[in-house]
Amino acid sequence: MTFLPQPCEPCEPCDPPGCAVLAMPSEIDFCNAAGLLPLITAAVDQHADGLRLLVLDLTATRFMDSQGVRLLDAVRRALPGPARLRVVAAQRGVPSRVLELSGLRRDVPVHDNLAEALRAENGTAKGGAAA
Numbered sequence: 001m002t003f004l005p006q007p008c009e010p011c012e013p014c015d016p017p018g019c020a021v022l023a024m025p026s027e028i029d030f031c032n033a034a035g036l037l038p039l040i041t042a043a044v045d046q047h048a049d050g051l052r053l054l055v056l057d058l059t060a061t062r063f064m065d066s067q068g069v070r071l072l073d074a075v076r077r078a079l080p081g082p083a084r085l086r087v088v089a090a091q092r093g094v095p096s097r098v099l100e101l102s103g104l105r106r107d108v109p110v111h112d113n114l115a116e117a118l119r120a121e122n123g124t125a126k127g128g129a130a131a
Contacts, residue, residue, distance in 0.1 A: 018047075018053065019051075020044065020053070022043055022054070022055070022056055026060055027063045029068065033068060033071040037074055037075065041075075044083070053085075054079060054085050055087070055118070056072065056087050061093070061095045065098070066098075066102070069099065069102040072108060085108050086108070086110075087109070087117075088110075088116075091112050
């Protein structure tokens with residue numbers, strides 16, 4: 001049975017100003033994807049005045065189907081104004097492969113780790129998104 005986890009709340013001392021990092025659940029599928037969107041949107045709304053970057057951390061996500069792709073696309077489209085979406089996913093993990101096969105990886109940068117995603121926000125990453 002899949003449950004509706006709470007993405008972690010942005011941690012101000014840990015996250016750079018204007019950035020929010022949300023850890024995603026171990027599974028994202030038809031059972032929980034629709035319920036995750038309002039949770040993510042609520043977290044974004046808390047930073048709406050100055051949010052520049054939302055990082056969704058899928059490193060703990062072991063399974064993701066097409067509903068996960070739809071979720072990420074909906075989040076990307078719902079972000080306010082100049083805010084951008086980045087994803088952190090294990091290079092050889094299921095989410096990374098699903099994002100590659102779906103083509104969403106062309107629209108949403110995917111990084112191997114959180115530090116890399118945040119460095120890219122600061123303009124210090126080399127080579128952009130991870131392959």
